[in-house]
Amino acid sequence: MxxxxxxxxxxxxxxxxxxxxxxxxxxxxxxxxxxxxxxxxxxxxxxxxxxxxxxxxxxxxxxxxxxxxxxxxxxxxxxxxxxxxxxxxxxxxxxxxxxxxxxxxxxxxxxxxxxxxxxxxxxxxxxxxxxxxxxxxxxxxxxxxxxxxxxxxxxxxxxxxxxxxxxxxxxxxxxxxxxxxxxxxxxxxxxxxxxxxxxxAGPQPAPATGTPEAGPTPAPAPDLATAEAELLAAAAPFLTGNEQCSGLSVHGQHVLTALRDALAPGNDHLLPVLPAARARAAELGGRRLRLPATTEADRLRTALSAYHAAATAAGITPSALPAPAPLNAPATASLTVTEPAPAAEPTAAAEASGAAPGAGGDDRAADPARRVLEGVVMEAPSASFSDDTPPPEGTPGTGGGSGSGRNYTFFLNKISAAVEQALDETNGDIEAAVKMLQKKAVPDSMALFKLTRVGGNYVHTVYPPALDFLSKPGQGEADGVWEGRQKWRNAPLYEAIKRGERDPLDVVGLDINAAYLSAFKTHLPIGALKHDPTGGFDKRKAGIHRVDQFNWDHTDLPSPLGNRIEPGPYLLDEATVRLLIRCSELGLSEPPRILESWTSGASEALLEKFRRVLQQARQTAIETEDPVTGEYVKAMYSRFTSTIGESGKNRELRRPEWVHTIRSQAFASLWLRAWKAHQAGLILVQVSGVDELHVAGGDWKKVWEEGRKPTQMKEKRFYTLGGK
Structure with a gap:
């Protein structure tokens, strides 16, 4: 129609x-x-x-x-x-x-x-x-x-x-x-x-073809649906999921995969990005791609050219990104807010936006280090992150290749430039530079996250419709989702030592390194959450689940639900539900009974490049003994996690279910380390917070290496339980 x-x-x-x-x-x-x-x-x-x-x-x-x-x-x-x-x-x-x-x-x-x-x-x-x-x-x-x-x-x-x-x-x-x-x-x-x-009153005759009233007869145009089907069929051999073994460039694979996923049945959450996917595919069809000399490549090249023609005829502008407004666009009032200049003369942009001459508003808005969003003065990103233009395909240092040796110098240089800028502006004062960078951690982390998402297979929803149980009822109050945060002590062990039934124990308090940063590798929902009242679990999706009462009968192990006392059912995030399923696979509990879910298509790689870049920057700071970069990176990943929900300090992303899932993934990782220690014969004494694990009864260094890498552990304290 x-x-x-x-x-x-x-x-x-x-x-x-x-x-x-x-x-x-x-x-x-x-x-x-x-x-x-x-x-x-x-x-x-x-x-x-x-x-x-x-x-x-x-x-x-x-x-x-x-x-x-x-x-x-x-x-x-x-x-x-x-x-x-x-x-x-x-x-x-x-x-x-x-x-x-x-x-x-x-x-x-x-x-x-x-x-x-x-x-x-x-x-x-x-x-x-x-x-x-x-x-x-x-x-x-x-x-x-x-x-x-x-x-x-x-x-x-x-x-x-x-x-x-x-x-x-x-x-x-x-x-x-x-x-x-x-x-x-x-x-x-x-x-x-x-x-x-x-x-x-009767039917009006149509103007004759070719008359001045009817205009010239339009030339037959290729059918977009047919060209689209042929393009996806021709591209199938090149979209195997292994980027390095394909004869098509990584950028081309991402473009065609995005078009394929947006058109696939059941992917209604990707329909909003279909116009952009078509524009990118049309732009790809107009380029001369380097393809192997095979029959499949010839078919793909022909299909791309046909799709470019069909999309152009259908009114789709081939473009990698939406084009700016034309220069000869009709003059209308602009809503752009121009920061006031030091001089008192009003600018043309200010007059076009309707601002009164000399009206400066909040003086803090004139500070180039700040910006105004929705009437709120926000911190502006560092100079190196102010330019969020995506790097061209093949730019060195953007993470091309495979394996652990990927090169991320393009992103790491931006982090280094932000640190150098802060040190220059504070005349080398380390403490002042750290404070300055911590203030910019939110906008800088958001800019870095967006740059690392360029070329990804999926476009995540930035502002999905808010669900009631994901909205906080009031300031300082929690929403309806339960996170499996640990606050556990081995009560039978404490009682036995208190009654003198066990000798005092030497306890080592261990600390997990960069717990929230490691938790970025977790299954996150891509689009808006949709309700599924039938229950059950689909590993290809992620979101929030209502789970029936879960029973835990092990006194020497913490519950995967944390310190939850109230009976079920509970609203649990994806990371907690997957941990419950893992416990059932280990034979420790019954499988969780999911009553209903609010889910979307999932990906474990949404934050993966972001995590790798921050991890490399953190490791380099440790090796070079650079405390400024170390604190800056820590502020970036921790404040990213805490502000992408309903925080007023971050107005660029609203995904409260991501916050729950990342935090719960950190709690789940702590539980899995406790399980590993228990399997190695160590006595679990205390498991608490996001990164604290107390063990006794053996040498923990036989279980983990000592160090500051995310896979290592470091000793935080030593004490004797039951000693004087």
Missing amino acids: EAFYAFAAAHGYRPSAAPHAPVSDEGLPADAASAASVQPAADAGPGTPSGTAGPAATTSPSTAAGATPEAPGVALQPSPSPAPAPAAASAVPVAAGEGFAAVEAELLGASLPFTSGARHGLSARLAGALAALREASTVPGRAGELPGLRQAVADLAARRPPVPPTAEGERLGTALAAFTAAHRGTPTTIPSVPPVPATS
Whole structure:
């Protein structure tokens, strides 16, 4: 229906709610069967670049016309011949609806870099509303949500929210201003069309092909769906999962894998990224790739060229990233917030944004080390992380290759530059430099995380809809998810020593190194969580699970649920549930009974490159005795973990279930180390927190190496249990 609407609009048809008679086959153009690939009408509305996809690509027919979704009785009729009759009253609502659809399509295109996570700098509310609007406009069956989401976006845009002072930010600011004006002047429903004269009550004849009224006959365009199917079939031999054994470049594999996953049945959570995946695949098809001299490679090269042509004909702009706004775009009020200059003269950007001359606002906003998001003064990233432009494919030091010898110098140099900047600004004062870097740990870690996600197979959701049990009821209160944090002591051992039944024991308190950093390697949900009331466990998914009462009968081992006292059922995150399953596999308990789940497709590699970069930086700091870098890296991974939930200090990512899963993965790793010590014959005395393990009754160095690597352990304290 969307393709048919685009085809009809391009050939001069207009929506009409009037009763209609059937139109004969002779009245339709011969190329109606290829409507899916016909470009939209030339009058795409303000803000839409020439040659890009029009509103039909992202909006349903009823939505594109400004009508209530799925309005019954709406027919597409050919436009009547010009007549002096007063037709303006019926044409205005239709034109207004089509213009609003074009403005909305431009807004969704301009917001894609921010809603996909490729760019940052928007407030959480605005980014979440735009992401929800994009998802509702692309997912079938959700058209009923569009009026409320449009109103929410218009209300937020009317408050003139700040956007980044970049090309993408200026394009988004212009699109927001245009959307606000168009939404204010567009009716929520299309008035009925006045009755047509009796002389034209029958079917209106379509203009003859090739006449001035009909315009030139469009050339037949390749079918996008057919080209897409052929491309994925031709690419299958190159997408085996082993990047190094494929004849296609790693970048090409990532692009085609993203397109394949977005089109796969059951991957509804990836539909919002389908337009970007198609644009990247079309851009890949226009390049001259270096492929092996094989039949399979020839088929892939031909399929890529055909897909490039089909996508271009369908209105898809080939691009690795969304293009900035055209230079000749209509002049509209900009929502970009420009930091006030030291001089008193108002800048042109400030005048365009409507700022009063001389209005400086909060003086802290003028500090280049700070930025304003949603009215809150936030810390700006270090200079080395201010440029978040993705590195080109093949850039040395971006982690190419395989195995433990991967080169991450591109990212490590940014960390080193941030440390050098802090030392320069503090004149070499180590303590002051550490404090400065700790303040920048949140924006720097977010910038580094986004850079390490470039080229990944999946685009994670940045602002998924909030679930009630993942929202804190009040300040200082916890949400509904239980983490398996340990606070365990070997009660029978303590009682036996207290009664004199056992001799005093020498106890060694061990500490796990970089526990939260190691916990980044865990199964995280990629998209928004969806409810599954049937229960059961799917290892390909991750999220939050409601688990029935879990029983633990071992007094010499801590429970994998931590110090939980209240009976079940419990809401548990992915890491805790997988630990319960591991305990059942070890024969220590019954399998957990999952009653219902809120899950999404999972990946264990979302934070993997991020973790490896920070681990290398930490290890280098230890080897070179660099305390500034060591404390900086520690602040980056710890504050990343603590602020990606509902913290006001990080407005670029809202994934509270990630926080629970990372923290619980650290608790699970502590439990597994306790189990390893128990299996080695050591006596467990105490297990607490995220990294504290007390053992006795043997030499712990036979179980682990002593050191500061994540796989090693270090001695924290020594005491005698039961001694005087």
